[in-house]
Amino acid sequence: MRIAVAKEIKPDEYRVALTPAGARELVQQGHEVLVETTAGEGSSFADAAYEAAGAAIVGVDEAWESAEMLLKVKEPIEPEYGRLRSGLILFTYLHIAADEPLTRALVESGVTAVAYETVEAGRGALPLLAPMSEIAGRLAAQAGAYFLEKPLGGRGLLLGGVPGVAPGRVVVIGGGMVGYNAAVIALGLGAEVTILERSIDRMRHLEEILSGRLTLLMSSSLQVEESIATADVVIGAVLIPGARAPKLVTRAMLREMKQGAVIVDVAIDQGGCFETSHPTTHSDPVYEVEGITHYCVANMPGGVPITSTYALTNATLPYVEAIAARGLADAVARDPGLARGVNVAAGQVTYEAVAEAHALPYTPVEDALRALAA
Numbered sequence: 584m585r586i587a588v589a590k591e592i593k594p595d596e597y598r599v600a601l602t603p604a605g606a607r608e609l610v611q612q613g614h615e616v617l618v619e620t621t622a623g624e625g626s627s628f629a630d631a632a633y634e635a636a637g638a639a640i641v642g643v644d645e646a647w648e649s650a651e652m653l654l655k656v657k658e659p660i661e662p663e664y665g666r667l668r669s670g671l672i673l674f675t676y677l678h679i680a681a682d683e684p685l686t687r688a689l690v691e692s693g694v695t696a697v698a699y700e701t702v703e704a705g706r707g708a709l710p711l712l713a714p715m716s717e718i719a720g721r722l723a724a725q726a727g728a729y730f731l732e733k734p735l736g737g738r739g740l741l742l743g744g745v746p747g748v749a750p751g752r753v754v755v756i757g758g759g760m761v762g763y764n765a766a767v768i769a770l771g772l773g774a775e776v777t778i779l780e781r782s783i784d785r786m787r788h789l790e791e792i793l794s795g796r797l798t799l800l801m802s803s804s805l806q807v808e809e810s811i812a813t814a815d816v817v818i819g820a821v822l823i824p825g826a827r828a829p830k831l832v833t834r835a836m837l838r839e840m841k842q843g844a845v846i847v848d849v850a851i852d853q854g855g856c857f858e859t860s861h862p863t864t865h866s867d868p869v870y871e872v873e874g875i876t877h878y879c880v881a882n883m884p885g886g887v888p889i890t891s892t893y894a895l896t897n898a899t900l901p902y903v904e905a906i907a908a909r910g911l912a913d914a915v916a917r918d919p920g921l922a923r924g925v926n927v928a929a930g931q932v933t934y935e936a937v938a939e940a941h942a943l944p945y946t947p948v949e950d951a952l953r954a955l956a957a
């Protein structure tokens with residue numbers, strides 16, 4: 584298959600959809616790999632590294648026009664809509680349930696669009712979202728520790744303490760992928776950590792792997808209020824799949840917190856779980872409400888593109904290989920989890936939640952791919 588890698592043009596996006604190592608794997612499997620010039624620069628991969636791996640460096644037009652499958656990181660933005668076409672498989676993050684113009688552009692173009700974020704593994708796990716949650720969780724603990732420093736508006740507390748001085752307290756709301764990773768790094772910094780969770784099964788699992796190192800508490804409105812009142816850092820990491828994040832921390836609760844404490848609302852990409860949160864950027868990450876520093880960067884992994892690119896491509900490459908080796912229809916027939924990734928094909932919406940969100944007809948993916956083959 585001829586596989587192209589496009590350079591990201593969305594502002595502040597430095598990741599790339601394939602590493603030179605990934606390019607070499609694909610070339611060794613007999614595929615042709617085209618990489619748009621300077622696509623890897625933001626992640627510290629020079630064009631020469633891709634060339635050494637057997638890929639060809641091409642201009643933007645050739646990458647989009649000659650590809651059978653195009654790999655990206657972020658969804659196409661408006662200037663890229665005109666490049667979508669039938670006969671092309673687009674494999675990238677899409678998040679189109681919240682983006683009607685892009686959904687329509689995909690449908691009208693006839694492109695086959697496979698979304699990283701809806702590919703599933705066993706038990707509803709989302710293998711292509713998980714690596715970004717791992718990174719965001721780990722960054723959340725770092726950000727919390729950093730913004731506790733006095734000159735940055737924080738309380739002026741070292742999270743880990745020192746011998747003879749008590750450590751700071753970190754409360755993590757939601758013990759999923761983000762919350763677990765935030766807790767692990769906070770523990771590593773020497774903080775005293777509490778996770779509030781709603782799922783007893785998840786808490787049993789966390790107890791097994793972190794036994795004795797932190798406190799696990801059932802999440803309720805009262806428990807949230809009591810726990811955050813004594814916290815130095817609060818990390819919001821809840822997710823209700825397919826829904827906006829619940830507002831678990833109200834403005835009134837902030838008034839009971841310690842002045843200069845830090846909240847990190849990782850769930851901000853789903854609307855945030857603090858009443859007072861609004862999205863911020865890496866260039867201007869924090870603001871203050873009721874004496875509490877708010878860190879609400881919506882694309883936290885974007886701040887560490889080298890790590891994020893490796894983590895993302897480690898997870899996506901097996902799917903790229905499967906599609907390239909067998910063609911999409913066969914790869915999807917063999918892997919129902921990959922089939923869940925197909926959002927649009929043959930001018931039809933093939934993912935129910937997207938169809939519902941935009942009042943468009945829904946077509947089962949097998950039917951759309953059959954129409955495509957006919």
Ligand SMILES: NC(=O)c1ccc[n+]([C@@H]2O[C@H](COP(=O)([O-])OP(=O)(O)OC[C@H]3O[C@@H](n4cnc5c(N)ncnc54)[C@H](O)[C@@H]3O)[C@@H](O)[C@H]2O)c1
Pocket residue numbers: 713715716719756757758759760761762779780781782785802803820821822823828829831848849850851852853880881882883884
């Ligand atoms: N800001 C960013 O850059 C960034 C990056 C990655 C992920 N995220 C977001 O972080 C959030 C968490 O993602 P995840 O991968 O950890 O999800 P996850 O599904 O692995 O974990 C979410 C956890 O929240 C728990 N939960 C739900 N309601 C709760 C409540 N009321 N109280 C306590 N816990 C509750 C669930 O039981 C689950 O264990 C999502 O909104 C995700 O989109 C943001």
